[in-house]
Structures are given as structure tokens and as C-alpha cells.
Amino acid sequence: MKHLKGAQVVGVGKCLPQKILTNHDLETMVETSDDWISERTGIRQRHVISGSETVSTMAVAAARQAMEMAAIGPMDLDLIIMGSFTADHKLPAGACMVQAELGAKRAGAFDINSACTGFIYSLLTAAQFVKSGTCKYVLVLGSDATSTVLDWTDRNTCVLFGDGASALVLKQTEDTGVGILSQFMCTDGTGMCNLWIPNGGSRWPLTEKNIGDNRHFVSMSGKEVYRFAINALVESSHNVLAQEGLTCKDIALMVPHQANARIIQSAANRLELLDEQVYINIDRYGNTVGASVGLALCDAWHEGRIKENDKLLVVGFGAGLSWGATLIHWSLK
Ligand code: ACO
Numbered sequence: 001m002k003h004l005k006g007a008q009v010v011g012v013g014k015c016l017p018q019k020i021l022t023n024h025d026l027e028t029m030v031e032t033s034d035d036w037i038s039e040r041t042g043i044r045q046r047h048v049i050s051g052s053e054t055v056s057t058m059a060v061a062a063a064r065q066a067m068e069m070a071a072i073g074p075m076d077l078d079l080i081i082m083g084s085f086t087a088d089h090k091l092p093a094g095a096c097m098v099q100a101e102l103g104a105k106r107a108g109a110f111d112i113n114s115a116c117t118g119f120i121y122s123l124l125t126a127a128q129f130v131k132s133g134t135c136k137y138v139l140v141l142g143s144d145a146t147s148t149v150l151d152w153t154d155r156n157t158c159v160l161f162g163d164g165a166s167a168l169v170l171k172q173t174e175d176t177g178v179g180i181l182s183q184f185m186c187t188d189g190t191g192m193c194n195l196w197i198p199n200g201g202s203r204w205p206l207t208e209k210n211i212g213d214n215r216h217f218v219s220m221s222g223k224e225v226y227r228f229a230i231n232a233l234v235e236s237s238h239n240v241l242a243q244e245g246l247t248c249k250d251i252a253l254m255v256p257h258q259a260n261a262r263i264i265q266s267a268a269n270r271l272e273l274l275d276e277q278v279y280i281n282i283d284r285y286g287n288t289v290g291a292s293v294g295l296a297l298c299d300a301w302h303e304g305r306i307k308e309n310d311k312l313l314v315v316g317f318g319a320g321l322s323w324g325a326t327l328i329h330w331s332l333k
Pocket of ligand 1: 033037115116220221222223229260264289317319
């Protein structure tokens, strides 16, 4: 599809809660071990919110960093899109609280609920508004506090996730060759029960009985999600590369959703990517869901793993089941 404008990435930011929960801390909470968690997932620690920290306070802090890097103020923003499934309140969307706190008085704001694919779906949606010429600056956020919807007695899930937020600023440019290039997204709702929170929505509202059922926490079929995830990363990557007539050899860095280091490594092997072409930071944060992909981009940039004119393969998967990818031509000029 021909686009009128380019959508350039001009800022990234992140925020992690103060409190750190290590694998050793978890050993005192459920029957698990540091060895099991780090060998099966690559995770060593994660951050969890406490005190006055919420999804919106983290998102605001990440947004401010990204806007500072982009050298823009709140009144420059035309739109705020936040990938999140754990907004501060059921209503309104978390992006509205961010908009108010930033004082982005000209901006529209809404959330995208795609769990771990949330950052990618938010980015792809933002790109449409920028490339069509509708918006000049869009703030893309991913922020989740999955710690608030975990059953902390369930070792199958509670060891995997962490809280955090990430942000990215997209800017309209005349150059369609930089920023967001090809894009891909796909969903298979028949797999929804492999990763869901059954109770608490309109089907099974939070009545006394439904709370008693103890099904208002994240529930996951780990093995099914594992198999799906590797295929999703590979399919999405092939798709966006083919659209641009590129191969994995052209990619400076794959920046994948951080759910499990073994998932990333298996996908990278199938794509024949070298270790130096793959970014992994799950050891520090666990799976931060909506924040994960943006957090990886932000850290990769600050660690010098991304250089001017690099082609980045940004790819993810999550509840839905959903998956998607984009190629980014990184240029800050
Ligand atoms: N500590 C110790 N033992 C554990 C733990 C734990 N925390 N969790 C499970 N086990 C046990 C199991 O009970 C099982 O024991 P058994 O053999 O006696 O029955 C054994 O370890 C092996 O369990 P498996 O499920 O086979 O372990 P596996 O190697 O598949 O790893 C894992 C489990 C890490 C969950 C993996 O399946 C996975 O990463 N799946 C994908 C998860 C994912 O990506 N989720 C995020 C999706 S994105 C989103 O939108 C939220």
C-alpha cells in the first residue's frame, strides 16, 4: 500500500517500578527455584508496582522520557495510544489519564487491549494515522501491571510476569523510506482460552460467586502458548521481511516480545539469526506484557545496540491469540 507520509521514530522512553522481586523472593512464596525459572524462561528478576505506582503513573514517566528525546511538548501531540490490559480503572481507558496528566490538550487518547501484542498493535495503529497525513505526532505507550491480576499461589503464571511501561514518539515525515516500513498483524480468537482472565468481564461479572470461583486471574496453557509463540514470531518476521524484499541478513537487530528467552532463541534459530542480531532483556524484567517490546527497543537504543540506518525487526505475540510485526528503518535525523 502506498502511503502519503513516513512515520519516523524520534523518541523512546521507559519506566520500571521501584520494587524488585527476584527469583529467590519467589522461592519463599511458591514451590519453585531460581534454577527452574532462569533455565526455563531466562528471567532472574522482575519489577512490581507498590505504593502510589499504577499503570498510568508508569506510562506518564515513560512518555516524558520519550517526549524529551523527541524534543516535543504535550501540545505537540495529536494522539495517544496505549497498549494495556490493566489500566488503572475499568473505565475510562488508561490513555485518558495519561493525556490529562501530560496536559496533552489537543490529543485524542485510547487504549488497545491486546496484552503482549499491545505495543505492536498500538504502534501499527499509530503509523496509520501518521502515514495517512492525519497526525503529525503520536505517542505510543505500553504499560501493564500484571502483578495485579496474577494468582500469587499459582507457580505456572506468577513467576513469568513483571510490571513496567514504555513509550515511543512517531513523527510525520516526507521521507517514506524511514521509520515504520512493512507491517503485519493476525489474530486467532479460537485460541483465546489458552491465555485469558475468565471472570470480571460482562460474561462473568465480579459477583460474589464469580470471585469465589477464583477465575479472575491470568490463566495460561503454557505449552500451547509456547508452541504458538515460536510459529507466530517466525511467520510475522517472514511476512514483514518479504513485503520489503529483505532477508534476515539485512536485519541489524530483532527486537521481540520478551515472554521467554527460549521462545526467542528457538524463533531466532529458525530464522537463522545470529546471537548479535537478537535483543533479549527478559532477565531483568520478566514478561512486561504491553510494555515489553517498547522496553526492549528503549534499552537496545540506550545500550548502543541500535545505530543510525539500522533495519529493526520488531515482532510479538500475545493473548487473543494475536501476533504481529513491523520493520523499522531507524533514523533519528
Ligand atoms: N517452578 C517449578 N516448577 C514448575 C513451575 C515453577 N514456577 N511451573 C511449572 N512447573 C513444573 C510443572 O508443574 C511441571 O511439573 P510436572 O512435570 O511434575 O508436571 C514441570 O515444571 C514442567 O512444566 P512445563 O509446563 O512442561 O514447563 P515448560 O518447559 O513448558 O515451561 C513455561 C513452562 C515457562 C510456562 C513455558 O511453557 C512457556 O514459557 N510458555 C509460554 C508462556 C508465554 O509466553 N506466556 C506469555 C504470553 S504473552 C501474553 O499475552 C501475556
